[in-house]
Amino acid sequence: MESWKAWLLVCWQFLLFQFSSSHSLCHPHDNFALLQFKASFTVDIDSKITTWENGTDCCSWQGVTCDLISGHVTGLNLMQSGLENQIHPNSTLFQLSHLQSLNLALNDFSDSPMSPLFGGFENLAHLNLSDSSFIGEIPSQISHLSKLESLDLSYNGRLKSSLNLSSSLVTLSLVESELKGILTNDDIICLPNLQHLYMSYNYNLLGQLPSFGCSTSLTILDLSENNFNGSIPPSFFNLTNLTFLDLSSNYLKGSIPNVFHQSNRFEELDLSDNHIGGFSNMIDLRFDHNLLNGTIPSWCLSLRDVSFMDLSNNKLNGRIPNWLHEMGSFLSFLRVLDLQMNKLFGSVPSNFSRSNQLRTLSLNGNQLEGPLPKSLSNCNSLVILNLGNNQIEDTFPHWLQTLLNLRALVLRANKFHDYMTITTKSMSLTFRKIPTEFVNIDLSQNKFEGEIPKVIGELDALIGLNFSHNRLNGLIPQSMGNLTKLESLDLSSNLLTGTIPIELTNLNFLELLNLSHNHLVGEIPQGKQFNTFMNDSYEGNLGLCGLPLSKKCGMDNEQHSPPSLTVLREHKFGFGWKPVAIGYGCGMVFGVVMGCCVLLLGKPRWLVRMIGSLLN
Structure with missing residues (x-):
């Protein structure tokens, strides 16, 4: 049965091919309408419509799409075709009643009024008239297009709009269209199917941003470069599907609603070039596990009172901006800065100010390199420092001893190096001065050498300790048995020798132990x-x-x-004691034999006389 259907389909396609090769597919009415439309314009030699010739199939013309059965024109794409002249109401364009897609963008229709006849294309789903010199009122008849999904009227400088638009719209672009007045809920934003709205560069749009009293499907909202003022309504962030929000370059002020706990999957949020600040309450910005890309967004610079900024697990690249010095007031409230698991490169900023209040700095999982800046020691409130999984190359940062509140230090999977046997005393001093309340130390996957300092046992608050994948040697300190709160101990893949200290059995909370790949x-x-x-x-x-x-x-x-x-x-040195003993024994036997031969032969005489005198 299935093979019969497949054979029938092949035959049908063959008949269509034979028919189209011997007959014109284009409907005669539409063919005539297109030729008349062409004749109404002055066209460039490179224009698409120069290929439109009488006596040829219009469905083969550049920019024309036809229905395979009826031959009616369903798509007309004349974008950037060099058309110059007005489109009059009697234009044969409006006779193409089966159009589903019409693109006339980037032409010059010489300040043509936008004809109400654009509302007569009953099947139209996509209409693009952008940057084509249309003027006047956007005809209300467009709202009658019940199948219209996308409408682009951008860059037509003198449009007027009652903004009575089709409820079927999914995408609407009115960029730089000289729209005027106040934007209200009933105009555009509450169109039930609207997902993408672009209304930037309309400098005569003013007043406050609308409050959303409706449920919308908006995922992209661009209201940048307008003259909106006032504060951002809390209802703005009830748009749970929103992934792109650009409110930059307006006159917004006040505070941002503290609603970033919601489940938005922002790809971009731009609030730059406003007057946002002076928040009555410090806020949290949580954009972790999103799709933010490019450099760290510039709108961050406008949020001077933010206390918690989490941009982790995105696709951010570039260098970490020099906020830390250039914006001293920025860090005056910031407590948590989490940029881990991105693609940031360059060095860790070298200008941490003394006035900062950072408690958590997490730059784990980037491509940072170079030495650690000593200005990190200015972060006196720092509790957690996570710089793991980068390419930082430096010796152990002994100057961290000044951070008396530090509880967790993660330097794993970098290029830190130090000869601990040479610097044991300094390491001991360092560990004595580092607070005994340390909770977690991870120095794994570096190039540390030497012995583990015995004073490690004084960090009795430790829960996690990871020195794995280094070049540490010597014995495991018995003092580690004092780390009674330890839950995880990893000393694997080093050169440790000796026995496992019996004192480690005192670690009653130890859940993970890894001593593998040593010489114990x-x-x-x-x-x-x-x-x-x-x-x-x-x-x-x-x-x-x-x-x-x-x-x-x-x-x-x-x-x-x-x-x-x-x-x-x-x-x-490449050999042991056995080869030495064998060589020594063989050499001794050879020497005795040679001595006997010398004495028996009497040569050389000076040696025989010397031995004889010694014997006498």
């Missing part, structure tokens, strides 16, 4: 939380034995132990 030896401690850890906590340590590993501890454990420090040093 001996029996794994048992009891309490250690009874809950699996093999993957210890893998890659050939000298460990005991549960949960299948390898039992015993006398033969030594022969499977990982290399000691002595062996590691030998390995560094």
Whole structure:
């Protein structure tokens, strides 16, 4: 059955092809109307309608689309076709009654009045008359086009409008159309199907922004470059489908409604070039997990009293702006700045002012590089500093010791480096001065070297500690057993040696332990939380034995132990003690044999005489 239908469809397409190749598809009435329309204009040599010739199929003409069955013209796209002259009410254009799409944009119709006959295209879904020198009243008949989905009348400088438009509209563009007066709810905004509204650059639109007393489907709203004044009505942000809002370059003032907790998926919000400020209450800006792209929006600079700014998990790129110095008042209220998981590059700004009140700075997951600026030490209120997963290259920032409120430090997956064995004392000093209330330290995936300072055990408020994927060596400090609040400890992928301290069994809240891929030896401690850890906590340590590993501890454990420090040093030079012993023994035997031969042969004589005198 299905194959029969497919065969019938092929035959039908073949017949259509044969018919269209031997007969004109275009309806004769529409063919004549188009030729008459062409004749009413002066056209450039490069115009689309120069291809329109009598005796040819109009459906093959450039810019013309026809219905395959009836041959009527359903689409006419004459955008930027060099048409010059007025469109009169008796134009044969209005005889194309089957039009569904009409685009006359970017032509010069010489201040033609917009004819009411544009409202006669009953099937019209798309009408674009932008930048074509139409003037006068927008005819009310357009509101009768029940199928009209998009209407673009932008850049026609002298339009007048009662704004009585079709309720079927989805997209409406009236950019720079010299609209005048006050925008009210009943005009445009409450059209039931409207999703995209562009009304920028109408400098005679004034008064206050309308309050939304209706439910709309708007996703894009551009009212920039007008003369609106007053405050932003709270109802503006009840547009739960809104993804793009541009209110820039007006005379708006007052405060922004504190409604950013809603579920808007903003791609762009622009409030720049207004008089917004002096908020009675500090506000939160939360635009995380959206689709913001480009550089950090300039409208941020106008929000001087914001306390919480979250632009994380977007697609922002470019450098972090120098707000931090150029706008001293900006940071006077900002407590949280979260720009993590974007594509920001360059260095961390080097101009944190002493007056800032930052408590959280999260720049994790970008492409930042260069050294850390020492002006970060001016952030005396800082509690959380997350700079992980960047390309920052520096030594350990010892100057962070001045941040007495710091509780969480994340520097993971960067290019930090330091020789901890050389700087143990300075590290010890640093850890003594860093507050003991530290909650989380993550220095993983860097290039730190040397031993873990014993004073790490004094940070008794630690919940998370991650030193993994560095080049740390030496023993695990017994003092870590004092970190009784620790829930996560990761020392994996280092060069640590010795045994696992029994003191670590005091960590009653430890839920995650990773000591894998080191050079640890001996029996794994048992009891309490250690009874809950699996093999993957210890893998890659050939000298460990005991549960949960299948390898039992015993006398033969030594022969499977990982290399000691002595062996590691030998390995560094490329050979061990066995080749040395063999070489020494062989050399000694060879020397005795050669000595005997010398004495028996009596040569060389000076050596024989010397040995003989020693024997006598």
